[in-house]
Amino acid sequence: xxxxxxxxxxxxxxxxxxxxxxxxxxxxxxxxxxxxxxxxxxxxxxxxxxxxxxxxxxxxxxxxxxxxxxxxxxxxxxxxxxxxxxxxxxxxxxxxxxxxxxxxxxxxxxxxxxxxxxxxxxxxxxxxxxxxxxxxxxxxxxxxxxxxxxxxxxxxxxxxxxxxxxxxxxxxxxxxxxxxxxxxxxxxxxxxxxxxxxxxxxxxxxxxxxxxxxxxxxxxxxxxxxxxxxxxxxxxxxxxxxxxxxxxxxxxxxxxxxxxxxxxxxxxxxxxxxxxxxxxxxxxxxxxxxxxxxxxxxxxxxxxxxxxxxxxxxxxxxxxxxxxxxxxxxxxxxxxxxxxxxxxxxxxxxxxxxxxxxxxxxxxxxxxxxxxxxxxxxxxxxxxxxxxxxxxxxxxxxxxxxxxxxxxxxxxxxxxxxxxxxxxxxxxxxxxxxxxxxxxxxxxxxxxxxxxxxxxxxxxxxxxxxxxxxxxxxxxxxxxxxxxxxxxxxxxxxxxxxxxxxxxxxxx
Numbered sequence: 001x002x003x004x005x006x007x008x009x010x011x012x013x014x015x016x017x018x019x020x021x022x023x024x025x026x027x028x029x030x031x032x033x034x035x036x037x038x039x040x041x042x043x044x045x046x047x048x049x050x051x052x053x054x055x056x057x058x059x060x061x062x063x064x065x066x067x068x069x070x071x072x073x074x075x076x077x078x079x080x081x082x083x084x085x086x087x088x089x090x091x092x093x094x095x096x097x098x099x100x101x102x103x104x105x106x107x108x109x110x111x112x113x114x115x116x117x118x119x120x121x122x123x124x125x126x127x128x129x130x131x132x133x134x135x136x137x138x139x140x141x142x143x144x145x146x147x148x149x150x151x152x153x154x155x156x157x158x159x160x161x162x163x164x165x166x167x168x169x170x171x172x173x174x175x176x177x178x179x180x181x182x183x184x185x186x187x188x189x190x191x192x193x194x195x196x197x198x199x200x201x202x203x204x205x206x207x208x209x210x211x212x213x214x215x216x217x218x219x220x221x222x223x224x225x226x227x228x229x230x231x232x233x234x235x236x237x238x239x240x241x242x243x244x245x246x247x248x249x250x251x252x253x254x255x256x257x258x259x260x261x262x263x264x265x266x267x268x269x270x271x272x273x274x275x276x277x278x279x280x281x282x283x284x285x286x287x288x289x290x291x292x293x294x295x296x297x298x299x300x301x302x303x304x305x306x307x308x309x310x311x312x313x314x315x316x317x318x319x320x321x322x323x324x325x326x327x328x329x330x331x332x333x334x335x336x337x338x339x340x341x342x343x344x345x346x347x348x349x350x351x352x353x354x355x356x357x358x359x360x361x362x363x364x365x366x367x368x369x370x371x372x373x374x375x376x377x378x379x380x381x382x383x384x385x386x387x388x389x390x391x392x393x394x395x396x397x398x399x400x401x402x403x404x405x406x407x408x409x410x411x412x413x414x415x416x417x418x419x420x421x422x423x424x425x426x427x428x429x430x431x432x433x434x435x436x437x438x439x440x441x442x443x444x445x446x447x448x449x450x451x452x453x454x455x456x457x458x459x460x461x462x463x464x465x466x467x468x469x470x471x472x473x474x475x476x477x478x479x480x481x482x483x484x485x486x487x488x489x490x491x492x493x494x495x496x497x498x499x500x501x502x503x504x505x506x507x508x
Contacts, residue, residue, distance in 0.1 A: 003244045006251040008080045011097065015247050018084070021099030022054035028061040030102050032125035032274065033117050035164065037064035037072055037104065041129045043085055043232035043257035045188055049100040051279035060274045061102035063123070065114045067167060068130075072104035075253040083253035084243055088365035095247055111161050111170070118171035121179040124271045126168075127186045128198075129228075132379030133429050134164045135191065135201050138457045139382045142197045144204040145457075155208055165201040172206070172221060173213050182220040182270035188228045190299060192291050192383040195225030195266060224266035227290040229298065231360060232257040233368040258366055264290040289343035291383075293350070296338050298357040300384040300405075301330050305361070306373035307408030310424065311415075311485040317368045321361045325490045331358060332493060333401035341391040371424065377409045378430040378458050390463055399472055404492060407476025410452055414438040414481060430455060445478040 004010060011020060032049075034041055041064075049062060064081070066072050076083060081101035087094040107114035118126060132139070136148040144165060145151060154166030161167045168185060175181060185202070187194035202223070206214045232255060239256050243249065263281040277283045284290070302317065308329070309320030321327050334354045342350050385406050392399045413431055415423040417438035428434075437451045453464040453473070463469060479488030 003248055003250045006079055006082070006084065006249050006253075008082060010249060011082070014097070014249070017095065018247055019096040021050060021097060023057050023099070025099050025102075027057075028053070028099070028102050029059045030061045030063045030120075030122055031059040031272075032061075032127065033063045033065055033123050035065045035067060035114070035126065035128040035167075036130040036134070037066055037076065037101070038129060039235055039255045039257075040228075040230070040232045041127075041188070042083060042098065042101075042253070042255045044228055044230050044261060044263070045127055045129075046098055046100050047085060047096075047261075048263060048276050048279055048281055049274060050098045052274055052276055053100055055279055056275065058274075059122075060100075060125075062100050063117050064101045064104040065107055065117060066105075067107050067111070067114055067162070067164070068134075069108060071106050071108065073106050076101060076104045077106075079251070079253060083255065084247075084251045086239065086242065086254060086256045087259050088256055088363070089259055090364050092365075093242065093246060095243065111167050114167055115171050115174060118167070119174035119178065121175075121181050123183065124181070125184050125186065125269075125274060127188050128164070129188050130164050131376060132189060132191055133376050134189070135187075135197055136163050136165055137197055137201050139379050140457055140460050142193070142200055144201040146204075151205070154205070158209055165205045168202050169205045169209060169213070172202070172217055173209065176213060176216045176220075180216075180220070182222075184222045184224065184269045184271065184273060186224055186226055186265070188226055190228070190295060190380070190383075192295060192387070193225055193288065195223040195268075195287075199223035220270060222268050222270035224268040225287040225291070226266065227262070227264040227287050227294055229262040229294050230257050230260060231363075231366055231368060233366060234372055236367065238367075256366070258360060258363055260360055262294075289345045292341070292343050293345050293348065293353060295383045296342060296388050297334055297350075297354055298360070299380070300338055300388070301334060301357055301361060302368075302373050303377065303380055303384045304330050304333065304405035304408070306370040307377070307405055307412045308480075308485065308489060309370040310374060310412055311408060311480055312489075315369060317361050317370065317373065318364050318366065320370060321358065323486070325486055325493070327358070329401070329404070329489050329493050333404070334358075337392060337398065337400075337402045338388050340397070341388040371426075374409075374412060375427045376429065377412070378428050378455075381406060381409055382458065386459070386463060389469065390460075393463075393466055393468060399469065400492065403469065403472035404476045404480075404489070407449075407473050407480055410434070410448070410473070410477055411480040411485075414448065414477075430458065443482075445481065446474050449474045449477055 085096050105113045150163035154161040187198045267283040305320045314320040389399045413434040416426040417435035419439045441447045
């Protein structure tokens with residue numbers, strides 16, 4: 001006999017160990033919207049909001065909007081926005097029902113449903129987790145990519161947009177034309193200075209629509225930056241089965257995360273703001289030091305382990321870091337090369353933060369697939385790897401270790417090309433371009449690196465032209481693309497670290 005599907009009617013009959021919303025959901029009124037209702041949002045911002053509603057109930061119910069797959073109506077919609085959040089630490093499981101999502105809106109086919117919500121006078125805060133590529137920006141400089149197909153479409157058809165910048169600009173135009181209430185647009189994606197980038201792409205788009213809209217945005221819209229942190233991998237059938245086996249019901253919208261969570265928000269808002277700082281978030285004047293710390297350490301480690309892990313035959317992060325060679329490599333990289341590039345953060349010792357981050361990645365219950373972390377690497381490596389590399393080079397310091405995962409990203413995409421046997425499927429905006437390079441060039445490491453570094457949307461030309469950087473990446477690609485990648489990682493760690501540059505690169 002199958003377990004009962006989760007629904008609001010089941011809420012009062014759940015086992016006592018499943019924590020339920022500590023407020024009256026019937027009185028919940030929407031006050032903010034969120035674009036991109038995936039696992040991370042449901043495990044992070046929606047949980048913080050649930051905490052806030054329990055502590056200080058107010059008009060801060062969430063309207064969840066998806067403008068890309070998956071559809072929400074078949075999961076969260078059927079459950080009135082309710083879902084189970086599991087915290088997992090090795091063998092421990094903690095279940096909680098999150099109730100902060102008041103309703104959900106599917107707007108994948110056309111923007112009208114999303115625009116209706118975003119333009120409403122009830123909405124005073126819009127948060128978003130749309131992934132790095134959702135901003136339609138150029139990763140190397142943060143500017144709006146005016147050649148992006150969705151931006152080209154939206155500028156030609158501003159009333160029927162399909163990009164995030166286009167949808168937000170149109171919603172702001174509708175707000176300006178109706179009630180004119182101010183609004184805060186808060187990015188919760190892993191992009192450095194994400195508020196600045198969001199502001200840049202929206203303002204640039206608006207300027208193309210006319211000075212009046214751009215001026216209104218300048219006076220009435222805030223774009224604070226934020227740093228978010230919690231590991232929340234994509235939900236699997238095993239996660240759904242865990243809820244059924246342990247708690248006796250099926251929830252197709254369950255999400256799983258680690259115990260650790262953090263949210264640092266720039267204290268710059270337009271109008272009212274949910275006081276998430278009362279439930280664990282931190283409001284600060286400058287998010288940048290926190291961004292550097294998290295993106296360069298935790299995210300840098302995740303990106304490094306994802307590419308080297310796939311190349312080494314590992315499926316999940318926890319399995320990858322359990323390998324002594326990779327564990328030693330990533331710890332040395334962070335300690336010796338990344339740590340000196342970090343800004344001071346009050347109350348946080350960088351060395352201790354590195355150890356805490358690496359410890360989080362060993363959690364055997366968080367089954368974060370390397371291929372999932374590797375997704376959209378071209379949008380991530382700038383802040384996680386290339387920026388610390390630039391800082392190191394500016395001071396004449398070694399980049400031997402940091403250059404390896406850059407080569408790993410290249411090798412990961414190259415091996416997905418036809419010429420290299422389509423070793424795996426990849427998801428990256430530059431996957432086709434790099435596959436074409438690999439198909440054309442073949443096994444000449446130097447020529448491959450030269451062609452990939454010429455992609456200036458990813459690699460700043462001054463960095464791409466740096467002879468030390470180029471030499472290290474060529475050596476790294478040669479070591480990872482052929483033979484034994486893990487043997488190469490062991491060799492790099494053996495030292496002297498620059499000895500590998502004496503080895504000739506493979507050529508056709």
